Amino acid sequence: xxxxxxxxxxxxxxxxxxxxxxxxxxxxxxxxxxxxxxxxxxxxxxxxxxxxxxxxxxxxxxxxxxxxxxxxxxxxxxxxxxxxxxxxxxxxxxxxxxxxxxxxxxxxxxxxxxxxxxxxxxxxxxxxxxxxxxxxxxxxxxxxxxxxxxxxxxxxxxxxxxxxxxxxxxxxxxxxxxxxxxxxxxxxxxxxxxxxxxxxxxxxxxxxxxxxxxxxxxxxxxxxxxxxxxxxxxxxxxxxxxxxxxxxxxxxxxxxxxxxxxxxxxxxxxxxxxxxxxxxxxxxxxxxxxxxxxxxxxxxxxxxxxxxxxxxxxxxxxxxxxxxxxxxxxxxxxxxxxxxxxxxxxxxxxxxxxxxxxxxxxxxxxxxxxxxxxxxxxxxxxxxxx
Amino acid sequence: xxxxxxxxxxxxxxxxxxxxxxxxxxxxxxxxxxxxxxxxxxxxxxxxxxxxxxxxxxxxxxxxxxxxxxxxxxxxxxxxxxxxxxxxxxxxxxxxxxxxxxxxxxxxxxxxxxxxxxxxxxxxxxxxxxxxxxxxxxxxxxxxxxxxxxxxxxxxxxxxxxxxxxxxxxxxxxxxxxxxxxxxxxxxxxxxxxxxxxxxxxxxxxxxxxxxxxxxxxxxxxxxxxxxxxxxxxxxxxxxxxxxxxxxxxxxxxxxxxxxxxxxxx
Numbered sequence: 001x002x003x004x005x006x007x008x009x010x011x012x013x014x015x016x017x018x019x020x021x022x023x024x025x026x027x028x029x030x031x032x033x034x035x036x037x038x039x040x041x042x043x044x045x046x047x048x049x050x051x052x053x054x055x056x057x058x059x060x061x062x063x064x065x066x067x068x069x070x071x072x073x074x075x076x077x078x079x080x081x082x083x084x085x086x087x088x089x090x091x092x093x094x095x096x097x098x099x100x101x102x103x104x105x106x107x108x109x110x111x112x113x114x115x116x117x118x119x120x121x122x123x124x125x126x127x128x129x130x131x132x133x134x135x136x137x138x139x140x141x142x143x144x145x146x147x148x149x150x151x152x153x154x155x156x157x158x159x160x161x162x163x164x165x166x167x168x169x170x171x172x173x174x175x176x177x178x179x180x181x182x183x184x185x186x187x188x189x190x191x192x193x194x195x196x197x198x199x200x201x202x203x204x205x206x207x208x209x210x211x212x213x214x215x216x217x218x219x220x221x222x223x224x225x226x227x228x229x230x231x232x233x234x235x236x237x238x239x240x241x242x243x244x245x246x247x248x249x250x251x252x253x254x255x256x257x258x259x260x261x262x263x264x265x266x267x268x269x270x271x272x273x274x275x276x277x278x279x280x281x282x283x284x285x286x287x288x289x290x291x292x293x294x295x296x297x298x299x300x301x302x303x304x305x306x307x308x309x310x311x312x313x314x315x316x317x318x319x320x321x322x323x324x325x326x327x328x329x330x331x332x333x334x335x336x337x338x339x340x341x342x343x344x345x346x347x348x349x350x351x352x353x354x355x356x357x358x359x360x361x362x363x364x365x366x367x368x369x370x371x372x373x374x375x376x377x378x379x380x381x382x383x384x385x386x
Numbered sequence: 387x388x389x390x391x392x393x394x395x396x397x398x399x400x401x402x403x404x405x406x407x408x409x410x411x412x413x414x415x416x417x418x419x420x421x422x423x424x425x426x427x428x429x430x431x432x433x434x435x436x437x438x439x440x441x442x443x444x445x446x447x448x449x450x451x452x453x454x455x456x457x458x459x460x461x462x463x464x465x466x467x468x469x470x471x472x473x474x475x476x477x478x479x480x481x482x483x484x485x486x487x488x489x490x491x492x493x494x495x496x497x498x499x500x501x502x503x504x505x506x507x508x509x510x511x512x513x514x515x516x517x518x519x520x521x522x523x524x525x526x527x528x529x530x531x532x533x534x535x536x537x538x539x540x541x542x543x544x545x546x547x548x549x550x551x552x553x554x555x556x557x558x559x560x561x562x563x564x565x566x567x568x569x570x571x572x573x574x575x576x577x578x579x580x581x582x583x584x585x586x587x588x589x590x591x592x593x594x595x596x597x598x599x600x601x602x603x604x605x606x607x608x609x610x611x612x613x614x615x616x617x618x619x620x621x622x623x624x625x626x627x628x629x630x631x632x633x634x635x636x637x638x639x640x641x642x643x644x645x646x647x648x649x650x651x652x
Contacts (some may be wrong), residue, residue: 066535139535241541243567245628256541261534268537287492291445291459334561338459338552341563342624350623 001028037175041098046384049182050087052189053079057207058136062215064223064262069138075153075203075208080189083383085208087186088201093168093176095122102159102205103319103382105131109375111303117314121164128164129280130314133307135214135374136300140267143314145296148286152206157198167191170198177201212380214302215372219365223262229368236365239358243339246347249319253326253354253362254343256300264369268294270337273330280312293335305370321368327352389583396449408500424591429504431512433487433652434647435461435495436601442495447556451608452615455556456564461602462538463640464531464598468501473585478504484518486531486538487600498595509586512596516640517548517574530548540569546566548573549640551605560622566605567628568636575641586649613638 057077061067071077089102105119105127112134119127129145137143142150149155159165160173174196177183179307184194191200219237221227222301229237241260242252260266269283271294278294286292296312310316316325328351330340345353354362374380435441437448447457465487468480485499517523518532523545528534538547551566579598588594607615614635619625627636 019388066533067529068533068535225537238542241629243540245626245630248629250542250629252542257537258541260537262542266535266537288494289445336556338563338565342565342626344624348623 025124037179039093039098039176039179043092043098045180045182046133048384048386050083050383052186053083054189055079057082057211059211059213060215060225061213062220065213065215066139066261066263071138072151072153074141075206077191077207080186081191081204081207082185082211083208084190085204086380086383087183088205089208090384091177092107094160094168094173094201096168096172096174099123105165107136108377108380109306111135111214111306111371111375115308117309121162122167124211125164125167129312130309131318132299133303134209134212135302136263138266139263142267145299146283146286151280152209153199153202156209157202158204160201170201173201174198192383196203196382203225203256210279212374214371214374217302217369217371218261219368220371222368230364232361232364233368235278235358236361236363237368238361239354243354244343244345246345251345251354251358252343253323253358253364254339254352255301257339257343258295259301264301265298267297269297270340271295271333271335272298272326273332273336274311274315274325276331278333282312291335294333295335301366302369303325303371303374305367306375319363321358323354323362327354327359409526414446421433424589425593427504427506427588427590429501429588429594429596431465431499431501432595432597433465433497433498433600434597434605435487435489435634436599438601438603442489442602442610444489444491444553448603449495450606450616451603451612452606452617453608454606454618456553456554456616457491458551458553458602460489460550460552462486462536463516464538464546465499466515466518466522468512468514469501470501470504470509471513473508473510477513478507479510480504482530483514484522484531484535488536504565504588506588506590506592509588510581510584512579512581512598512646513576515574516577516637516643518546518571519574520571523571523574543569545569545571548637549605551602555616555618555625557618557622562614562618562622563624565624565626565627565628566636568633568640570629570633572634574639575637577641577644581649582646583649588651595650596646597650599645599647601643601645605636605640607639609642612642 055078057079059077092101094101100122105114107114114131117130119131121127127240132145137152141154143155149158157170160168161170178196183196186279187200188194190204218227222229239251239253241256242250243254243257244250244252256268258266258268269292275294281293283292283295284290305319308317310322318323330336330351343352344350440448442458442461444458444460447455449455465485466483470478472478480501487497489495489536522532528539532546538550541548547567547569549566549568553562553564555564604612607613614632616625627633
């Protein structure tokens with residue numbers, strides 16, 4: 001046989017193979033999982049499934065919010081993706097025993113926290129840290145208290161597998177969703193394939209989380225000229241953002257050095273003087289560097305009045321305790337932030353030295369950051385409730 | 387079966403093989419087209435953060451000219467209004483020229499600023515500001531390098547911090563906190579760096595890298611002609627410069643951070 005004839009044969013064979021492969025992929029409605037998977041904790045499908053929304057999703061950002069964020073090109077926001085993410089956020093099938101969802105530790109009424117010092121996973125397993133508020137994550141480049149995740153797509157999958165959180169392999173999560181009557185179609189709408197993948201679960205959850213934007217607190221209304229601050233709130237706001245300079249009489253609570261900009265966080269990592277010897281190494285767990293010992297991400301102060309208890313270990317139950325900590329109880333250690341050591345309202349002062357009145361003013365400002373629209377917004381609530 | 391080889395190539399028995407040959411004239415035809423014009427030059431300023439002779443790493447101890455050990459946990463500052471002087475004395479000015487140099491927490495402390503739309507020409511000098519000019523310090527959109535999320539806005543001043551240096555100094559066995567937050571118009575400084583070749587020709591299609599050493603050591607003074615020299619306070623008390631008389635003097639020092647080491651043309 002001539003070489004070229006052989007080549008033609010090969011090509012013909014390949015073409016046949018390609019066509020036969022297509023037949024291997026499942027047809028719509030066909031059970032795509034031939035593994036005979038059976039959920040050991042079966043739960044019934046929701047009585048109400050929201051009708052599918054489709055089209056591009058336009059974020060509504062107030063003019064005074066930063067434009068310094070990126071949405072990955074591989075995961076643009078769409079209504080179908082955001083809606084799927086919202087469904088998954090409230091989906092108990094993502095947990096090992098079908099009892100918990102993201103929502104269990106991130107409840108909308110508490111600005112997506114759980115009100116506990118340490119969150120609990122399935123079967124009452126004790127968590128390591130306090131649940132973080134999920135708000136304005138669009139601007140957060142490094143997620144978790146220690147910044148160990150660099151994208152929402154990646155972050156969203158970690159609590160599913162974590163043994164002290166939802167404790168379920170991604171493979172199991174995928175299988176469970178694949179066996180429902182409605183998720184395969186929703187994944188097809190959002191990502192073009194009804195074969196569910198862990199990656200697409202992460203993408204959908206990331207899309208939903210990017211839409212969790214809080215921008216209608218009284219502070220926002222003040223920024224838009226719709227609300228008149230009281231003298232106490234105004235003083236509290238000025239103190240909050242100002243770095244004190246005792247020599248010139250400039251008073252400040254020095255919060256803005258870490259909780260700066262209208263988002264009230266610069267997304268930076270700091271040791272804020274909680275312990276002489278930190279029990280939780282914080283960012284050092286991620287970088288292995290001694291200089292990161294006891295450093296945690298400075299979270300947003302938005303909705304802070306709703307997200308007690310405070311700090312990564314929930315050690316403070318009230319905002320008053322938090323202010324007292326920064327004002328009077330800083331613990332010195334080698335990685336304590338120099339900005340905290342240095343800031344004082346009195347010449348040659350060795351601590352912050354705010355007055356009792358000033359502390360109250362700062363707390364009044366913190367209450368101004370509560371956004372009741374955000375915590376009631378239907379866009380973010382359980383989609384399986386009509 | 388015989389393997390095909392070029393020496394035994396039989397055109398008529400293997401017609402598929404000749405396809406590339408038939409396409410060859412097309413390729414040559416393309417080459418006869420006039421040469422496309424060369425793209426505009428790509429020029430960039432590469433800021434190499436240093437402390438004296440060494441690359442600057444955060445959380446690492448260095449000694450000032452005054453002999454005081456210091457370590458920085460943060461160093462960031464604005465470079466703005468970049469201009470290049472032509473041989474004929476005229477200037478090219480970068481539009482919306484605001485850049486934040488931020489020494490990274492880890493990794494190589496070199497940060498590049500791409501000079502968008504620098505035309506080909508003959509240049510003799512680079513000039514830029516350290517800080518933000520009076521107008522833009524208080525007006526215009528706070529975007530890009532001037533985004534408040536970069537942590538360089540003094541909300542209560544509605545103006546920018548030009549330079550932040552934070553960290554520690556060592557005094558005998560004790561460690562004190564060190565915070566320099568310098569801003570306000572009187573601390574804006576211009577820096578002029580003549581190019582090493584008296585006449586730097588930049589042609590169309592050139593890739594040019596101007597390597598600038600940004601040395602943090604002069605910030606703390608202790609050299610001949612320093613406007614201000616850091617002396618640790620007693621008892622390892624915190625040391626701060628924000629406003630006050632010392633701020634413009636520290637600004638004089640930071641204007642001395644920069645030196646143009648080399649211009650690399652590809």
